[in-house]
Amino acid sequence: MKPSIHLSRSLLLGALVLCAQSAFAHSGDAPGVAEVKEHISDYESEIADMRNTTSAIVADYDKGEDVGKRVDALVETWEEVEFHEAVETHAMVLYPPIWTALGGLREAVDEANASDKVAAWQMRLNNALQEGVGALKLVASQPAPASAAHGHDKAATSHQSDEPTIEIIKENLAKVVERYRAGDSEGASALIHQTYMQRFEGIEGTLIESDADLVTDLEKDFNATLPLLIERSASADKLAAEVKSMNAKLDRAQTILDEAAKNKPSVF
Amino acid sequence: MLDRRSLLKSALALGLVGPGALWAADTPTAEAESADDLPPLAGTLTVYLGRGEGGLYDDIVAAIRKRNPDLDLRIRRGPSAALANTLIAESRAGVKRADLFWSIDASSLGVVAAQGKSRPIPASIQRHIKPAFRYDQWAAISGRLRTVAYNPDRIQAAQLPTRIMDFAKTDLKIGWAPAYGAFQSFVTAMRLLEGEDRTRAWLQGVKRQAKSYAGELGVVMAVARGEVDVGFANHYYTLRLKKGQPDANVALALTENDAGSLVNSSGVLLLDDNPLAGNFVRYLLSREVQSFLASQAYEIPMAAGIDLPDGLPDKIHPPKIDLTQLSDLKPTLELLRETRVL
Structure with missing residues (x-):
């Protein structure tokens, strides 16, 4: 089941914290390398849609429209797309920057006369998405390690603190x-x-x-x-x-x- | 039959063939080195460390750091399989961050070694590892043994089958933890050794008399309570329970030459020719670290001349199996689901 809620800013920020510590934002059957390879064009299509949506949101912001809810909807889209879980599973390093950019964009559009800031977050989001799909192309070009089929170890890695x-x-x-x-x-x-x-x-x-x-x-x-x-x-x-x-x-x-x-x- | 120590070495020599050929048999064996005789570690070393006996490995890392103040030791922790994937992906991308991969899971080491990303273990390190545990591409550090825990008040050791497959033909009440990773590796070994049909029949047979538990400690405790007659679990659960509760009604038995006495091993891959990485491995194989692993984690030490944990059976007969194949879990999970064990 995917989340079906509208993420408020606080929830989004909470999600960012979660992402920094855990690789398990999603938990369905993680795509294997073969599936990643098969779906590369789907991922490209998904991020193209997200980039187009972002462009429209930014253009309307520049016209003075309130676009906060549309960024929330964009976050929901990010939660839903297949690309999300593929990056989370196979390109963990490039996963948090996407969340960070979405969070930054969400905060920026709440400010008035912040076109430069909004544009900067738009660029960061586009770059993060592009880097993510680039990493997945790399993953798709290599043979699947046998252990990838074992769901128990699906979580990607992160540096851990000394927290007990x-x-x-x-x-x-x-x-x-x-x-x-x-x-x-x-x-x-x-x-x-x-x-x-x-x-x-x-x-x-x-x-x-x-x-x-x-x-x-x-x-x-x-x-x-x-x-x-x-x-x-x-x-x-x-x-x-x-x-x-x-x-x-x-x-x-x-x-x-x-x-x-x-x-x-x-x-x- | 040999005694506990020598058989452990020689029987495993027959069985545990790693990702490469066994090291040359004529490489002389040397006792474990003392850390006092090792060169100080200085410089930067990046280690990818699989999560598992987390606290104990952290203790070892902290102790090595403390002993070597000029060592800039960078540790990346994560599940072993995920780290293996990361290493392969980094290598494909032309990035090399890790000097060494330390995993509790031999299959993850095998995945990386099979991609040609590791360096052979030098003879200067191999000579300190028991000959039976020498592999071309990785250094074994410590091992875990599959066992049959039994309740001596309910059954005598002599009444137990010596073949794991025969447990399905008994009327013993059996405890198991099918969701547990170690159990699934054991069934994978059975599938590889006995074939899918026989494993399916075994699962169906044992299931009729089995009770499932959430974990293998639960299995061992159920044996001690007399809830079941026997249980399948890794050796250290029983040893730890007996340490805390010496009067617990549980003892260890082993089967012979089959999955029931599988030994799985943790180990280390060298990912480059950095001599610092090799010297770090020498610390892991030092008398002090190996004794710590044996006494604190009840692990089977892989360095020569180190005592095994107290309480292990006198004789063990592990099967001949390539440990790296244990990563092939998907067919095992399908079998467990098909038989409704999972």
Whole structure:
């Protein structure tokens, strides 16, 4: 299911933050290299439409029209196009700049007499889109690594901060609720899975020795409770309540990790 | 049969053929080096590091940094398969950012090596790796073993099948975690070793007596509670549980020469001839780092002369399989869905 909401500026900015930390804005079956190759012309067509739409929006802004809602609609288009997920999956580095440019354009058109600024964001958006499709052409020119078929590792990479893992897990779970509340069930489910595979599994070893029940409890939350709530279309409040319950368990996990860190032997 | 250590080495020598040929058998083996004997690391080194035993690898990275203040170590973290894709894409674009790829997943290493993006592991590094684990294009760092966890109050080791395929013919209550990556690699190994038809029949047979769990720790704990008689899981879950709960009713058994005793390995690819990268690998294979991995993560050390984690079975008989083929998960997932195991 794709998002069907109108993104307000704050939501858009929230999305930008999300994109900076997570590669899972979308979660449908990620296109493989063969599909990318097959759809290159579709992507080119999609970005040509987006560029034309942007040109029209900018022209009307210059005439003094209120075009904020049309930029919101452009963001929705970006969310819907096939090109979006292809870039997200195969050209992660070029994915955030597209969001950044859309966010900049959205803010600029709310200002009066900001034609230069609006034009600058238009150019950044056009360039980001063009670079994205260029990267996909490159991807399409190479053989598909076998592991690309494995959806578990679909997420692209980013440099990570030194933020404690438990904090990242809690932030991701908050985003799960946000996305679910916004209507993006698939995105929420994917982020749950990503968080479990890439974050929780990395710390469970230490936890097992101190509180194995806590680990199996959280495993169940990640792999059964939350996904089933989403699958059964439970209310967002119910999902949020479950996440709140998980956060208490994660606090307990943090205490265990802190204690273990005090007793951990040094490597050298 | 050999003892635990020597068999681990020699049996795996028969089985684990990496992306290239095994290293020359006449390369002498040397004990693991002490970090005190390694040259200090200085300069800039970029490492792509697959996420997995995240905290422990972070500890190792931090310790190497602390020990080598003149080292500008740039780490990019991400899922191993995604990093492999990135490395290939960067290379195709004429960009080279990483000197080294460190992954918990041998199949991801194989994907990159198969594209000709790696450098052979020099003999000066190979000689410190147990002969059985020497590969031409990548250096094995540590391993994980598939096991059968069983409840000694409900069944004796001698009553357990020694072939994984025979579990489908028993009336044992079995725990498994089909959604788990390690389980799916195990089924992939079975599919490669036994064929699709036999694997399908096995899945259908075991499913009749199986209970599914969210993760493999859950499987092992269910065994300990007596909820099931046996469970399929990686070795370290049982070892960790026993560390925290020494009286837990669970023990480890292994099957012989089949997917039930698969050993998967983490490892490192050298992506250029930067001597700093090679010396970094020597730190990973140092006595101190290998002992840390064995004692803290219960990983099977790949450097010579390092003790295995306590609690492993005395004898293991891993299968002959190319670990890089374990990345071929799609047919496995189709089989798991077809049999409604997933």
